[in-house]
Amino acid sequence: MNIGDAATRTGLPSKTIRYYEDIGLVTPDRDRNGYRSFSDQHVHKLAFLARARALGFTIEDCRTLLALYEDDSRASADVRAVAQAHMRQIDEKIAQLGAMRDTLDRLVSACAGDSRPDCPILEDLAAPKSG
Amino acid sequence: MNIGDAATRTGLPSKTIRYYEDIGLVTPDRDRNGYRSFSDQHVHKLAFLARARALGFTIEDCRTLLALYEDDSRASADVRAVAQAHMRQIDEKIAQLGAMRDTLDRLVSACAGDSRPDCPILEDLAAPKSG
DNA sequence: ATAAAGGTTCCAGTCACTGGAAGGTCAAGG
């Protein structure tokens, strides 16, 4: 199957699939005309990548996860460790964003949002009172 | 004051300050030796930028906010709009990350994390049951 | 004289794509 079909089946853009080949995540065969030829295995692998990426794993994590997936003698502990480390990163990010959100909410609520220039948001950016 | 002092006072790396000059956010004077010379005004502007960035505003938002800050005839509504749009973006991001986190948590919890190869995490990446 | 600690410019790399140019291939229709 050509790249367009693989793209349709995995939901990944063709560009992204070519990129994944470039960085060695998948290696489709080639037809005589030079077109990439994807087997069901390739598509399965691409779908795996798409889902891992959708869960926020980095490309390097994906590489690791794929390797574990294809290693029948893997220890599930290794997979779990990757996932847990990633989850911690996400938690950190959520905490950061949550803090930003709270500050912004406070500032937005304090701002009249009318035609006058007085603005607690700008005042805070210029010189925050606390926290 | 030289760039190092400006960096210390604002908490921004010198590299970042140079970058901000590059993209036209601040324009320090120059001493005869070619060194950048920062006034208190410049430092104030940099600190403003640092705080806006810390709240997650993009550089372009920062540019807008700085312009509003320096425009005495601004309407606070304009500032508020920028902040609110940004807050919505953050909310979206938090929701995305939260969803990832929930899925990951479910998978991590289901995984024994021992020396055996069986792993619900990989199984889900290979072919998710639902959601 | 020299060494350390600052400053300068410019170029390349990060991450994970994405857009676009320039061109090759293939099936259908006139």
Next chain:
DNA sequence: CCTTGACCTTCCAGTGACTGGAACCTTTAT
């Protein structure tokens, strides 16, 4: 046979917001 259009190919450049490093200059202290 020719063209049109939808595919496919490669390669290069750009994204955002820095960051690292090379090569070099200036200042201060010893």
